Structure formats: structure tokens, C-alpha cells
Amino acid sequence: MLASGTHTHPMGRRSRRAAARARRERKRNDADGVRAPLPVVTETLYRDSMYYVGNYERELASLIDFIDFSEEPKRSGVWEPDEVGSSASTSGPRNSLASLYRPPFHLMTHGSFEQVKITSTAEDKWLLVNLQSTTEFSSHMLNRDTWANEAVSQTIKANFIFWQAYDDTTEGRKVCTYYKLESIPVILVIDPTTGQKMRMWSGMVEPETLLESLVPFLDGGPGTHFASLSKKHPRGSFSLAPHSKPKEEELQRALAATLENNGMKESSSDDTSPITTPEEAAVEATVLPTYPPLPEEPKGGDRSVQCRVGIRLPNGQRLQRNFLKTDSIQLLWSFCYSQLEESEGEKPLKLTQAIPGESKTLEYESNLTLEQSGVANSMISATWE
Template sequence: MEATTLSESERLRLVSSFLGFAIGQTPEAARWFLQAKSWNLDEALFFFFQSVNQNPRNDHSPARSTNLRHEQQISSTSPLRLLFDGTFTEAKSAASRQEKWLLLSLQSRSCTLNRDTWSNDSVSRIIKANFVFLQVYDDTIEGRSVCSLYQLQTTPVVLLIDPTTGQQMHLWSGKIDPRAFLEDLVPFMDHGPRECSSSSVSRKRPRMDPMVAKQVTDSLRNMTLEAVFPPLPEEPQGSSNGGFLCRVGVRLPDGRRLVRSFNKSDPIQLLWSFCYSELEGWEGKPLKLRLAIPGASKTLEYGSNLTFEQSGLENSLITVTTWD
């Protein structure tokens, strides 16, 4: 679209998007850079960071910043290559035409999700190939509208939305572990929103195309292999009645059932350390740990940083399989 044909609302949207990456800048500075590049967002952002690098102490430059390092970090980790360039309504329309689910990231002007989740290679590849991805900031008009529409109280939040009905299908909040996020996306990757009702997606995992399944499995396997497991301490002695110990049952891939005590304050990462200590020759094979829940199961997240007490694993049974 030519710059001369842009409406004022479209220019305000571009200013808002620019400010989402150029932390600390003013709307006037954003307009200056966008106008200099005929309202091309990518070129304006490149021009901005190039200007900052060349004039870091020029107080008269529109790129003047009190937090240069933070801005450079956002530039290097931003999900710009993944983002849909348009409004929420336009993103829904595009997702509906492409028969893809809409992923909407609502966050404050920080790089928490940009740095920790969207910069992950596996996550970015999966999103780019299978979803329409929109990022909205909570201090914009559109951000406040989304908060009101979906009754959101805190950020960051990521919504998976049916683009035809606007129905919220899944929600993630706070810090998002890339491996757990990918696993949550699996049921939505085989069929588009027109082919799946909300009940069929949420209650029954569809059969996934073999190529898509291999892509996700490889990504999850690589993430698990990259983990560094903590050393396993000696098993604590005593009775769990004292309130300090947590007993957990584990069913290993070779069929053995073991029971092990941990301190309630220990991180659940020790479960992985324990399983590998009992499986000779399994080094390098990624393990999937699932908590048996009546009528369902839940995959434990290695990167959750929860303790045994926080995770509610006391007197539970963990089933151990592989990602293969």
C-alpha cells in the first residue's frame, strides 16, 4: 500500500507497532522515522536502530534513548519476521482465509516473551508454518479492546483463537516454556478451525499428519536433549508424615515401578535426574514425564522451576516414556 493512501488509523497502528520495538521513544520520533521510510515499518525500524548505533550520545537525534542496550536487545530478539502486519480484525480475516488458527500475544512493552519464547528456533518455525501470529501491546487502543473482549486482567497473555467465531480456544499466561508451549499446540496443528469444533480439539487429540508430527517431535526432542539435569542428592530418610518429604511413584519405560522420596522443597527437575540414574544406557534419549490424572494425563514441564510441593506431586504416579 502506498504511503499516500494510508488512513490516519493505519498510521497510528504503524506508530504503535514501531513503539513496541523502540522502547522509550515518543510518538513524534516514531512518525519521523516512519515518514522518512515512506511508512514502511521494517525499513523504519532498521533505520532507527542504525541511527542509535551511529549516534548513541546525540541528544538532538530523534533516536535519543536512555536505555540503548535494552533497545538493541529487543531489536535482535523481536518476532518481527513472524508477525502479521495488520489489525486484530484483519488478522482474524487472514487466518480464516488461510484456514489457520490465530495466535495473539498481548504483552506490555517489554521483551520477556520476545526473548524467552518467540526467539526459540523451534517455536518460530512451528508458528510461521502453521499459524497467523499477531502481537498487541496492552497500552494501545487495540490492546485495551482485546483485554475487554476476552476479560483479561494481567499480561503477558497468549490466546489461541478460532478466527471465524472469535472463540478463545486456549490461553497461556506469564512465562511460557517453549517445550510445553509446542506440546500444547500439537492438537491444533493437524486440522484448521473449520474442520475442528472446540470439543473435538480440547477433548480428543486429532490424528496428526506424519510430517507435522515429526516436525514437532524433533523440536521437542532437541529441547529435552539440550537440558542439563541437576545432580541427584541422596534420598532423604524419614516419614512423610512430618511434612517435609514427598514420595513419588515412577513407572519406567522398561516396566519397572519405583518409589522415591524427595524433599518437598526440591525442584521437580530431580525427577529427570532420578529416571536417568535408573536407566542404564539411556543417556541422550529424551524422556517425557507424564502425571496420571483420572480421565487424563499431564506432561510435566522440565523448565517450570516448580518444587515438589508447588507441583502437587506427593503420592502421585509418574509415567516415563520417550519423545520418539
Template sequence: MYTGDWEEARQEGKDEKKWLLVNIQNEKVFDCQVLNRDIWKNESIIETVKENFLFLQYSKDDPRAETYCNYYFQNAQIEDEYPHVAVVDPRTGEQVKLWSKKVPQQAEFLMQLHEFLDRYSLETSARNPVAKRRSEAKKEKPVEQLTEDEQIERAMQASLGGRKESIKVPNEDPDDLTKSIPDLRNSSADDKDMTDVSEEETSSSSQTSPFASIPSDQPHKEPEMSSSVTRIQLRHPAGRIVRRFAIADPVQRIYEYLKAEPIEGKEGADFELRSLGKDLIDSRDSTIEEAGLKNASVMVEFVDT
């Protein structure tokens, strides 16, 4: 856990190329205690956070939380807004992911962390997803446009000391606003022009590639859930699949499964598997545990041929 203040954390995040993972706590909210019990003590989550994030956990009344709450969490005094967990880009100060009011179970939260790390990078050459839109604050209607019930509600608010209800911006996950936009992480300004590669060379390369050597007649039978079994989320352009694998299975079993039971409409298509931005083809002989894929999210990216 990072113990410095907000500005110090941003500087260290820039220097170490680590995202800022922020948890604002309210001791009166039971779900905040559940976070401490179930999420922040999970070994797999701890490993992922240590490697990729600076973890900041502040009480809502901690002076160190003041700057963060002023910018990102103006409703910090409202119990219904908890739990609050967010990811912030240390370079720009932009909040890029948010879990608000409800945090998923351990396995799903870990998958979402891995999914985030697949889509975003702090490398200077990376092109991260951009939000397609942001919701606007709900504007107050003129009285003549209100229904009878809404007029009564406004009159009641006015009677309580003449105060006007504050306009609240919905707590949306910024990451959700990018997901209909093609991922730009694999684009690069240095992409080479491959038009001079002949069809014959391409065909020969395909036949001898590690991917081509993986069999397509090995269907996968899911093992029963136990301590030696894990769930892996396979994300693809049309959605996602969650399957169980033994942690002692080689990574190649994931490739074999997708070749034997291809995603609808992608029969026979070449694909790459990526986790945390890393191509898994070179790890196909490693076990799922050795490759760090326990409860992981794996990207299935189809190769245009």
C-alpha cells in the first residue's frame, strides 16, 4: 500500500510506469470491509496489483484523500456511493476505470484487472482507448415541463431550507465508454509496409509457424472446479467465453480448445492469444500456473490473412 499523498503518488507512478489504483474507504459501509477481507487479501490480486499499480487506500476523512475526492469523488460523504475503487493515469490525471457502489467477486475483479491491463498501457508509444462519449449532468427542467409529481417533489425540496438539489453526474466507468471503439493498442506509427512479401512466402511461413503446428482435433473437456482448477476468461470481438482449465494444463490447451471449438463465424481463422499485452504463443509449453493465467483474462485477436 502506498502511504504518500496524491501528488507524490502521481510522480512515482510516472517514474515507475504504474497505474494508480485508488480505494476510498468509509468505515460505516459494510461492503468496504468486504473489500478488505475478500479482494485486497487475495494472493492473485495482490500479485497483479504489486506488479502493475501503486495501491492507495484512504479513509474518506484522511487529509491525503482530499485532493482525490475534490477531483474525482465529490460524493464521498454519501454512503450509498460506496465502495469506490478507481484507476487513474498518473501522467494525465485522467480516471480511466471505475468500480462504484458494487465491486465484483474475487475472480471477476481479477479478470477485469487483467482485461484493463490488456487494453491500456503506460508505454509512451501506446495508443490507449478513447471514450466515445461522456454522460452529461442531468439539467434541471423548467417548472412548466415538470409532471405533477415532479412539481410536488421540487416544492418539498424548496421547503427544506430553500436549498436546491445538487446536480449529480452519473458514476460511469470511463472504460465502458471505450469498448465499442476498436482497440488501438496494436496499432503503431512504425508499422512496416508488408506489400513486398509474396503470397508464396506468406504461405510457407504459415505452414511452419508454431500456431500451425497446434492440432485442431483436441476438444476440451472442462474439469470439475477444485483447488487445482482455474477459470479463464477468453475475450474476443463478439463477446467473451469463460472456461475451466487445470492449472497444470499447458497453455497450448487453450489454443487447442479454440481450434477444435472455434468461435462462431471464425472457423479456420488464425488467431493470437494475449495476456497483459504478451503474446502467449511462446509460452504454449508452460503450464497455465507458470504463465500467470490463473483467473486471468486472455484476449483472442484474429489475424487477417
């Protein structure tokens, strides 16, 4: 205790001693002209890269969870990149990520499932349904890779009504229950008139695979499909009983019997010419052109001079082959016949360009190149004439 009656706190004494040491150190440095070295500090500048990989899908899913898709087309938001000052914004990376996985609003038809079915029926277009899940990254891959593909977009706009929903919404759960869907995401082609499921794909579907699979639906809408079924199985059709043969057939048999009895039927053994049926006469009348020889498939993968053409044969087989862009479209016929059975080589083939948009029949006599005809890097459907 000091004489004045005040106490000296230990912390105060330590502070004064530290200040005195600092002054002595500063004087010594000033005398030497050298600044004291900075203390060595060891810190982690970046986290483990696996942290970001592991949380990538969760980051995207958490972002998508808070988005109201029904309102997004009405306003600009996280889906549209900020043209001014986006690099300075702290939310820029998240906005760029969301824009990359932006849903295909330009393809969507909005409304309930029943409403889009009515729209599809009115426009005589197939209904293309995409059920997604925010917890499945393959759903976002469909938005990024498949629906954003230019050829896919053109095909859907021309031939389908597109509807997208999430499996945790009221409409999404209704569709999942009705069609007994177990895995999400899923793509469905539905007949809007009957609600029948015509085709289904699960998981991520590459653009090329989807385009090839949609080829059968490009020839006509649900109305055309229903009409073709009606012709094959007409309502009220029945077979005549043996005792109810038409009178014309009975008259013909009676006339033939009369001619035979009167000796008017020719039976000369010298006249042995075979009877030609109408079907055989039609085949004989069809003279196929002489197709050019098929050259060796080009190698190297130079896309400036080469192209790739996908072909769906009449038997359902799907093939792909490389051609030169300057090759004649007649080589497509040569390639198709090289893949068919020898017995089918006498039947005429009709080649139809399936995409984009409406189908276009290729003319063999045009002798255009693949590039000139717009066939390069597209799908071709081959059917019997």
C-alpha cells in the first residue's frame, strides 16, 4: 500500500513495463536504421476444395427452393444476369448460377394439368410433361443442357405443348400418383385426349437421345394418331357369316359355273402365263434408281468439312454416320439400303427430315448436298413408300 492510500493494479504495472520495452526497442531500431521484422503468421487462405464440391448441389437446391416459378416469367429476377455492375454485386455468383439452370420459361405452357391437356387437344399437339425435383441435380441438368438446346426447343415449339412442374406441388403430386411415377425427374409424352402415357424417360436425357425418341411423334398430332387407329379398327366392323355373302359374289360364282359347264372356259395347256396380282404388278412397276456407291466414312472429326446424320430405319433401328458436308443426299439412300436385309432392297424408301419443326420429305432427284439441303447434323426418318 502506498502512502497516499491508493493501490497499484498489477495490470497497470505490466502495461507500463510493455510500453517501456516498446520505447527501448524503437530507440534501438532508430539507431540501427532497421525496422523490426514482422511476426510470422500462419493462416489458411482457402478451405479444402472438397468442401465446395460437396456443397455444390446443396447450394443450388437451396437457391431453387425459394423461387416461385409461377411468378418468374412476369418479372426479371435472379434468372436474368445484371447487365450493369453485376461484378460488383455480392450476389453476382449466385445470380449467375441461377441463370445457368434457368427453367425453360420460353417453352412452358402455364396452367393446371387439366388446363394444358385442353390446350393440347385444341391445338392437336402431343403433351410433353417434365416432372422435376429440387433435390435431384439431374432436374437442373435437364434445364441447363436439354431444354436449352436449340434443336430441342424448335422441335417442342412446333410439335408439342410443354408443361413442367415439381413433384412436391399439388399438380405435381397429382401427376405422380396418376401415372405411378417412382423416380424423378421424368419426361412423359401424353395423349391429351385420352390421357394415355405414350412414352416415358427417367433421369437425365441427353438432347440427341430425346430428339431421336421424339421422331415418331413428329409425323402428326394426337388427332392423326386416333384417326389412323380408327381406320385399322373401325367401329361397328364385323365379319359376314357364311350364309350372308353378298349377292354379287354369288352371281359371279354362278356365272363361272355356267361358263365351265358350257365349255367356254379356256383350258389350253400352252397358255401357262402366271396370274399377276395387283400387289405384284405395283412392285414390278416400281423401278428403283441406281444408287451411288457408298464411300468410306470420313475420319478425323473436322467439323468444318464433316457432319453427322442420324437415321431411323423402318424397322426402328437407329444409326449415326459421318458424311462430308459436300456429299450428295443420294448417299443417304445408299447408306440406308446397305443396312437393310437383301430381301428389302427392292422396296422404295421415303426419307423425311424430322427436325427442326415440321417434317420435310427429301427428294432423291434434287441431288443437293447435305449442307445445301439442311440435313447436316440432323435426324432423318426412313419409311417404306
